[in-house]
Amino acid sequence: MSIKVVAFDADDTLWVNEPFFYETERKLCALLEDYLPHHTVSQELYRMQIQNLPLYGYGVKSFILSMIEMAMSVSEKTISLDVVEKIIGLGKEMLEKPIELLDDVEHVLHSLSGRYRLVVATKGDLLDQERKLKKSGLEHYFHHIEIMSEKREIDYRKLIKHLDIEPEEFVMIGNSLKSDVLPVLTMGGHGFHVPFHTTWAFEQIDHRIEHANFKEFTSLKEVLAHL
Amino acid sequence: MSIKVVAFDADDTLWVNEPFFYETERKLCALLEDYLPHHTVSQELYRMQIQNLPLYGYGVKSFILSMIEMAMSVSEKTISLDVVEKIIGLGKEMLEKPIELLDDVEHVLHSLSGRYRLVVATKGDLLDQERKLKKSGLEHYFHHIEIMSEKREIDYRKLIKHLDIEPEEFVMIGNSLKSDVLPVLTMGGHGFHVPFHTTWAFEQIDHRIEHANFKEFTSLKEVLAHL
16 A cells, blocks of 8 residues: 555544434434324434435534424424424534544544645535534644535545545545445545444445455554554 | 636625525515514524524525524514424525526636636535536636635635645635635735625625725626736
């Protein structure tokens, strides 16, 4: 491997994210329990998120809007405005959450910095992701931050063109096989998978990956043995 | 001038934007006319947008959330959920609007392309701005698209560092003196102002600009005489 750029996914790779969405979803279930059983709320919320994704994209503001739309829809507009107000409050709480770094993140970034150009490549809301990076205290490690509306092969091709490197000089480290690993392997780059205990259903894939440029780890610090 | 990069603001510089926000605001006023006179709705909406700006940032999703919050607040939560549903519908309409290019945009981009690196530098929502650029048919003219959470001097400094040029090699063309011109002049770049008939109150400034690197035009095609 002649790696020049090491790119990190952010949510659930550098810091905790998905559990906050689940926590909010549980609170939403409680708000709607007069209308629907919990598992139906979860299903309907997921359906609404996927339906809205092409129009709204990823991130907390989209999530707030989908929660409101879903609550109105399943209740046939019988919920009170207090519920809408509480949903918006839950969303604002998410935007204001402190950052919880995952294990070994500082150690790994410190070890790699100077030896590689380090990059953050993340989906989500522009302002929210910038704010999280700032709050994380990790900003100084990174040469470049790319907030992407999607993580498909074409988006990674734009990124490496922009970084002025070849695909084989690029490694992406992340918790999502679908977004962080597969499209990068297809492009000819390297994909390192560091699973997180919770993965959003939309990011899950149901087949095994076998590829010369693919590596799977159980914790982030294991990447150091390969870089 | 030894300009290398010509950067264009997008909304109300390349295509119509602010009038769609006003159109939506007028529809919101109609929805709320049982509660408040129109001018009060406008004032309260503006207040809510500015209050939410640090948390939500710019763009249509933020606007939808601010409209809902403002409607609940001014009605003391007496509006019906139909109003909330209609507000979300108004927002989705905005996201799906076709692009209306402003006069001379194609001609100006065509004339400048090949002679300068052309860049889009715009605030707003990541996915929405990418989508608008794609729908505009102008994407191929641009070497780089920068969607920014803010347009302060520090943000432009990051942009030119990223473009690997000096401030004096950069000209920004846009309709907002506050966002497109002043911070660029302060940095040492060039600012060309092409006013649009409608400017959001938040983007207005109340003093005249006098600066060697500042130029004011009445239409976009006039920039060609200076580039």
